[in-house]
Amino acid sequence: MKALLYTPSLPRFFAARALGKRFPRGLLPLRLAEVPLPEREGFVRVRVRLSGVCGSDLALLYGKSPPTISPFFSFPAVLGHEVLGEVEGSLVAVNPLLSCADRGLPPCPACQRGEEGLCQNVAEGALAPGMLGYNRDLPGGWGEWILVRPERLYPIPPGVPEARAVLAEPLAVVLRGLKKLRPWPEELLVLGMGTLGLLAVGLLRALGFAGKVYAVAKYPHQGERARAFGADGVYGTAREALLARARRYRYLLFEGYRGGYQAVVEASGSGRGFREALALAQEGGKVLLLGAPGLEWADLSPFWFKEVGLLGSYTYTREEFAEAVGLLPNLRGLEGLVGGTFPLERWPEALAARGKALLRPG
Known part of the structure; x- marks a missing residue:
């Protein structure tokens, strides 16, 4: 499938950190590539409709991410953790966390409390470290397809525009x-x-x-x-x-x-x-x-x-994610935050967009 692949480069990391947004976007360690979509037992294939460009994505690309959290992500990876997907014709918001249950592990104390965002095993188990969008084993939303466990999919309420629905995360x-x-x-x-x-x-x-x-x-x-x-x-x-x-x-x-x-x-x-x-x-x-x-x-x-x-506040519980999706019908006007929707080929424009930028595969 077609996707935007991020491959770390220390020279580019330090150069981007020094230059910030003046660093040429064409030299960022991001490229459009053909990547395989893996199969994994217990995960379903979801077609990506829209994926947001998050401030944390920009921080990664421009060398602003704190190095102390780098062991809890894995690369090269297809970025994109704000994902609106489609399954059998229905729109779904995607919870991108990969905690104990996703990793085939018994629940850690945080997961036992329902605090999956504080999972102690984000770098353990059957998957590489990191959540969806920062994980080398599972592609994120800056591609055509993702793999997700069914319980991480939340149906979008009727009548909610796609540009609002993608803001659920x-x-x-x-x-x-x-x-x-x-x-x-x-x-x-x-x-x-x-x-x-x-x-x-x-x-x-x-x-x-x-x-x-x-x-x-x-x-x-x-x-x-x-x-x-x-x-x-x-x-x-x-x-x-x-x-x-x-x-x-x-x-x-x-x-x-x-x-x-x-x-x-x-x-x-x-x-x-x-x-x-x-x-x-x-x-x-x-x-x-x-x-x-x-x-x-x-x-x-x-x-x-x-x-x-x-x-x-870094992530959320499953209940908080569901509550956020349930509030979407009452938050009219959020779609106005979108500064533009771009195909994957125009990703440099998306990174430079004024306002929230979205990537649309295909």
């Missing part, structure tokens, strides 16, 4: 994270109005959050969409948001702040966003990481001086 990540903020505060700030940030704003309102939601949006069109999804106020920069709520103090060449927001959702996935989120959280507040900043420096004093709590 990142929606589940956001859902899990927002639940960790319960009991919800009276207000919160979402930092970064890319896909995850806008999903967070829209999902908060869909879940019945009645408090104030503020957003930091880099671009005017992101701010407009944040308001449409339910944000009460939008700031152009994190500093503007900070000065609106905190008191500033100065000593010599240094400045510090008291006050801020009860909870800050960091959705930009950048080191700068992480540092800003710590500064924006008020004393005793919480910071939720939805993005993946990787290796970055940060002033850690807010953890003890302001007693800020740090939370993260």
Whole structure:
């Protein structure tokens, strides 16, 4: 089958890390190739309809992924873990986790609790390390077909557009994270109005959050969409948001702040966003990481001086994934986050797209 194959290259990794988005896309370790679709007992063949380009995919390609998590993925691999598939004419969302049950192992303590996203055996068993899309044994969604165990397929509710349905996986990540903020505060700030940030704003309102939601949006069109999804106020920069709520103090060449927001959702996935989120959280507040900043420096004093709590959301349980799929009919407008749909041959354009990019095989 035709697929986009990622093959690691240390020279390209370090060059891309140094140059960032200036690194030529044609030199990225990604190529369109013919790859075999393996057969595996207990897995079904699913035709890929759409697959999203995730921030973690871009982090991998541009050398921003933290090296400490590399043993838990395996390459070369067909990328793509946000997958909308088709089985016998019906649309399905794909849960890409490969935990103990998928690997032919007895459940570890995390899987026994239903916390498959925290599975202790992601690098063990009959499969290579990693979830679907980061696994050399099973191709991800940037190809024509995938193999999945039937229980990881979730029927899409009638009437949901494909461009909204393919967002089920990142929606589940956001859902899990927002639940960790319960009991919800009276207000919160979402930092970064890319896909995850806008999903967070829209999902908060869909879940019945009645408090104030503020957003930091880099671009005017992101701010407009944040308001449409339910944000009460939008700031152009994190500093503007900070000065609106905190008191500033100065000593010599240094400045510090008291006050801020009860909870800050960091959705930009950048080191700068992480540092800003710590500064924006008020004393005793919480910071939720939805993005993946990787290796970055940060002033850690807010953890003890302001007693800020740090939370993260990486994947989800099966129940959370099912809940996310069930919420899709109520989240009208999410399909507007899609910045373009591209055939596999035009993958460089997909990586450069403004907004959420989707790949469509065939």
